[in-house]
Amino acid sequence: MITIYHNTRCKKSREGLQKxxxxxxxxxxxxxxxxxxxxxxxxxxxxKLNIAPILLVRKNEKIWKENYKNKDLSDRELITVMAKNPKLIERPIVETETEAVIGRPVEEIDKLL
Incomplete structure (x- = not known):
């Protein structure tokens, strides 16, 4: 089963869902x-993404710039920040049982389909 982590307000996420x-x-x-x-x-x-947590962070979000941008956060701290502020999580993410990709560009999703 494929799971898509989706934000309905995001154009790239909607494109990923269409794919x-x-x-x-x-x-x-x-x-x-x-x-x-x-x-x-x-x-x-x-x-599953096989990336460092910082690569999943949306660094242009206001909450990141105002609260976390210049802090030296550990991987675990970054995960905590994203869990508390899901708006910071890059999107869309498409996941299978064994792997996942960030759908930026949307063609990345083809790797799982």
């Missing part, structure tokens, strides 16, 4: 701003 829908594969949508991810879920997702 997943067009694949014809079974999927579910997780609106992570409403159904927030726990720190454990974020850690698992980051492991």
């Amino acid at each position: 997943v829908e067009a694949s014809g594969k079974e999927y579910k949508i997780r609106e992570y701003l409403k159904d927030e991810l726990s720190e454990e879920e974020l850690l698992s997702l980051i492991e």
Whole structure:
């Protein structure tokens, strides 16, 4: 089963959802701003993405710039920050049982489909 971590207000996220829908594969949508991810879920997702947590942070968000930009945060602290502020999580993310990709550019999603 494919999961797409989706923000309905984001154009790139909507494009990612269209790509997943067009694949014809079974999927579910997780609106992570409403159904927030726990720190454990974020850690698992980051492991599947095979990236450092900082690469999942949306650094242009106001909350990042005002509260975290110039702080030296550990990976664990970054995960805590994202769990408490899901708006900071890059989107869309598409996940399978074994791997995940950030859909930026949207063509990255093809790797899982």
